[in-house]
Amino acid sequence: AQSVTQPDIHITVSEGASLELRCNYSYGATPYLFWYVQSPGQGLQLLLKYFSGDTLVQGIKGFEAEFKRSQSSFNLRKPSVHWSDAAEYFCAVGVWKAAGNKLTFGGGTRVLVKP
């Protein structure tokens, strides 16, 4: 069975600084990978996705993630954090099953942004 680990429960970063969130997955085949963000009072918003092809994926809000098969990782990065990036971030691996993508989520990383 697939699993996802987000090692950092909380991260505090200064506004304008760079951000990297770690995600490691376990899955026997080539995974479908996703990052979602949940801002306070909001639902889960898709930041970016990887299905195949270029291992560096660009997403919304200036985020990018890199798929590294050898490390079973899909880390999320942003060069310069804005105060509005304070939120909880979830990495997920998807398995195509029964005509749908069944997601397994990591535990989430809560990002605090200092002024």
Add this chain to the structure above:
Amino acid sequence: EAGVTQFPSHSVIEKGQTVTLRCDPISGHDNLYWYRRVMGKEIKFLLHFVKESKQDESGMPNNRFLAERTGGTYSTLKVQPAELEDSGVYFCASSQVQRNSPLHFGNGTRLTVT
């Protein structure tokens, strides 16, 4: 395009009562999923519909939970009778029936059982 809509946004009920959550998927999305996050733990899969058919309900906790999607449009998730451990945030998501179609989530329903 309207997103996935869930209501109510919050529900507070007493143990033993019944609650029904509703989800309206994005128009044209035949896939509909329910997920749940309990007390800051991982977001867990509950079940998956393709149109009106349940394709996978392996994540449903027990028979107190009943999900329906009559007509293949909106879906309801009923909890009867509710227990304290059912408290959490229930998310609905929808997608097209394509491998590269990501899940689009609603804002969730926060359920509190007292």
